[in-house]
Amino acid sequence: MEQQLRKMNYRDALNEGLREALQKDERVFLMGEDVGRYGGCFAVSKGLLDEFGPERIRDTPLSESAFTGAGIGAALGGMRPIVEIMTVNFSLLALDQIMNNAATYLHMSGGLFNVPLVIRMATGGGKQLAAQHSHSLEGWYAHIPGIKVLCPATLEDARGMLWSALLDPDPVLIFEPAVLYPMEGELSADAGPVAIDQAKLLREGKDLTLISYGSCLHKCLEAASILAEEGIETDVIDLRTLRPLDDESFLASVAKTHRALIVDEGWRSGSLAAEVSARIMEQAFYQLDAPVERICTAEVPMPYAKHMEEAALPQVSSIVATARRMIDG
């Protein structure tokens, strides 16, 4: 049967996911800075205020800590809040609530109180927004037991992860790479909720495993096409869920390709890439034909100038060059 495909961008897919959640469950509401009248600082929630009204699409004051904490309280009180924080850098003002409350209540209370809260925020560089709007701190959040961390890189996930996150009894953070908002693509008419506990193999090859997530995933896919023209066939894995990590996915791939390159927009030291690398070393050391390698963002606060920002971020050219070197030895 012919699947009906619709053209849209990543932002539209997120908007559809939100709309569906708000329609399906009246306990769901969205709150955050400028989510209503402004339509969302990245226009993700555009149109929702008209459809669902100011009770459920709540503009908040500039109080990341208060409205994130209010999301926790509302979740404890029987609602299903979605908190939008404009960008990950601003989420640091709410870190107390996320880390000390959302992530701990279930455990501190010995299982009495779970917090079914979803927090969405933009992440990452590539838009020349400099050192206070461009960082990729999702790897930090993935350090924290008690929360789950998702990063949709595809339209399907942008559309489908939200509902699955809302069904989860525990706090889920969804990171939306800001450069992906205008990304065009196609989504099937019957697209729906997706699993949030599995990585996904997006391209198959036998020579090398590229492991990534978020905006770098697309750089890996581009690099994989270039490498294929040279006869190098790569597996490309989208981690999708950064906590808990789906070890099986990349271990199975490494067992086949015997080489792994991890591409992560976080800084290298103490990064998610470091974690994935360590897990491969711990669990698949004897499968490896070459050391695991990583491409991460240069360890500087993000510079403004375009050429400098490009130099700081992982790029297709460096992925291709590193892959070649790993294969050729």
Place this chain on the structure above:
Amino acid sequence: MTTMTSKPGQALVNREQSLHFLRQMLRIRRFEEKSAELYSAMKIRGFLHLYIGEEAVAVGVTEALGSDDAVVATYREHGHAMSRGMSMAAIMAEMYGKIDGCCRGRGGSMHLFDVEHRLYGGNAIVAGGLPVAVGLALADQMQNKKSVTCCCFGEGAMAEGEFHEAMNLAALWQLPVLFVCENNFYAMGTALQLSESVVDLTSKAAAYAVPTATVDGMDVIAVAEAAEKASDTVRETGGPFFLECRTYRFRPHSMFDPGLYRSRQEVEGWKQRCPIISLIRRLKDKGWIDDPGLERLEGEIATEIDSAVDFAEQSEWESVEDLTRFVYSDAGAN
């Protein structure tokens, strides 16, 4: 110092209620004295913050709450937990770190939680509970429930940004939160006038157009009356209220406090105003209690404490195999 905005307690409550206040305050006092002893005996570890001296606040405020109302408290919350109706046994076992503690020993003294009494924790981050209380009230408002969320915190919390953010949001959205500031004049060793440019605390809430009152927190009847009025206002308006209770902790901040920052005379002066002693005096004046009656009460409380300690002693330790439970609701997710 500004003057009290509510009058001293009229003692117009009846005998039964006054005796109930006395019992509740004495239960907290004796329970905590025992806890301090057990701390020295190394049965209780970690941080232990005693409420001794401040009992009238939790007891008086709780009187204004119903079973559907929620409470968010701080690490100094034994008194709130007990006033709300949690058993001494569950609290003691929690402080022992035993499996029969209210939180299976995962929380300890600073993190008492209870579903039945809607106690959403002792929170050990100063001001960290305020935004959560605002959210609980938001959930109630959105679901058309008529409950009040009572949020207790020390005056030290009012220097934190979270206090101001929470106050603004509660006022902006007119959420039913009863904010109770337990002003004991010190945040650890820092006196109020060394941490606040404006020491009139009600003016900070008033700046957000939140109605306020100040009450003598050493007078349980005055607290109960003020809290009743405050919670009535919250129920009538659906919006927040800020109640300052002026009180004093007789003990160190925690068990690790050398107490260098305040004079012995000052502490002694406040002890003269002990909420329990002054209530007993008033009850005796009325002829509502006598020494034998008091002795009986003490005896009953001692028995309750003994059995709580026994319970904690007998309770098991949780199996270490369960270490990573309760990180996620689905045990396999970690």
